[in-house]
Amino acid sequence: MNLVAHQLLSFNQPLVQVGNHLGEIVRGKNMDKFSPNIIKGIQLHRYIDSFTDSHDIVKKSTARLHRDFGKYSPIIVDIFYDYFLIKNWDKFSNESFEDFKNRCYILLLEHKEVYPAKLKYLTEAMIKYDWFQKYSTLDGIEETLKQMSVRTKFVNNMDSAVKTLYIKEESFNKDFLAFFPKIEQACKEFLAIK
Numbered sequence: 001m002n003l004v005a006h007q008l009l010s011f012n013q014p015l016v017q018v019g020n021h022l023g024e025i026v027r028g029k030n031m032d033k034f035s036p037n038i039i040k041g042i043q044l045h046r047y048i049d050s051f052t053d054s055h056d057i058v059k060k061s062t063a064r065l066h067r068d069f070g071k072y073s074p075i076i077v078d079i080f081y082d083y084f085l086i087k088n089w090d091k092f093s094n095e096s097f098e099d100f101k102n103r104c105y106i107l108l109l110e111h112k113e114v115y116p117a118k119l120k121y122l123t124e125a126m127i128k129y130d131w132f133q134k135y136s137t138l139d140g141i142e143e144t145l146k147q148m149s150v151r152t153k154f155v156n157n158m159d160s161a162v163k164t165l166y167i168k169e170e171s172f173n174k175d176f177l178a179f180f181p182k183i184e185q186a187c188k189e190f191l192a193i194k
């Protein structure tokens with residue numbers, strides 16, 4: 001799961017959303033300076049990552065990419081799943097994607113004073129270049145993967161994964177639709193939401 005999913009799976013709890021965003025950067029030993037709800041969001045972020053990485057449906061998705069993209073396959077699937085979340089948005093949210101996106105951007109920017117410098121920079125870039133919107137198109141996915149491939153230590157061809165997405169979109173979408181209700185329910189239980 002990537003940025004959009006992490007925010008949606010915080011279920012409109014603002015400080016949990018902020019914590020979930022902080023979970024991109026903050027590690028266990030650095031949590032004690034935050035409020036309980038922000039800490040809950042950081043923990044939720046880790047829970048989402050762990051649940052996703054270990055789930056058989058997600059492993060099926062990553063297996064389609066493994067031959068060509070090796071250890072980068074799970075990262076690529078995270079991005080693909082945000083694409084499918086946006087594509088199937090009405091199945092999982094009553095709020096329009098545009099309203100959700102704008103609300104998240106405002107919220108995350110309002111709390112940037114609690115972010116480490118690296119996350120502050122990433123948050124400002126995310127909003128300036130409208131990353132959530134980029135995840136909604138194949139061209140945007142390709143651009144995102146190209147930028148990610150440049151930031152990695154090893155030579156890779158992550159950006160070409162969009163060709164696999166184009167060819168096998170129906171299979172990836174089927175995986176996503178089978179998986180997302182499961183993680184949605186798991187996150188509700190984690191947050192004790194009925």
